[in-house]
Amino acid sequence: MLISIAEIEVRYAETDQMGVVYHANYLVWCEIGRTKIIEEMGFKYAEMEQDGIMSPVVNVQFSYKYPAKYGETVVVRTWVEAYNSVKVTYGYEIVNQEGKVCVTGTSEHVCVMKNSFRPISIKRKFPRLHEAYEKVKKK
Template structure:
């Protein structure tokens, strides 16, 4: 399974008064992980946007397990959980420096055209990206 790992130093602005990471910041870190994963698959999300393709979130499921805190460096692990040529589900784990699981979850995305904002078939519109997702999915099924 292809898993991308990014390391992020928790900044003061990302925490509340208790020094605990504010829950919405985990989503920003997942976006960093997702972008990195797509790059590791050989693609660039910014280039897809230039071609008029967007990938909005259609569903989020996150479970908060343990607080990440100011000053720690967290590890954001990202992989493809599922793919069906229309929808991609990414999986995430965010761990603190001690290896404790802080957050686990998934985000589901569809590709849409920028103009009409209607879902498209990745298989038809971007066959090479489709093949990359299929390859990653095969590895995770093994």
């Protein structure tokens, strides 16, 4: 199983008046993690979109455990939790510099054709991507 690591410095604009990261910003950080793991698998989202494939989010589940704060560096760990040729579930863990887990969660994505928004079989349409997902997914 591949676990991608992305370091993020918490910016002031990502926090509220208490200096705590606003909850929706964790979604942005997870997108950074997804983009990185896809690149580590040998692909790029931008190229997939040029090929007419989109990967919309269909479900997100987060558990907030400890606040990340302005001035900290956090680590976003991302992996492929599940994959079935149509749907991909990514897992996340965001940890602060003290090693405290701030957020855990998952996001589910379905690959669709850009022009019709109809789901596709990654296995049939992009066999190389299918093989990459099969290779890195959680066993």
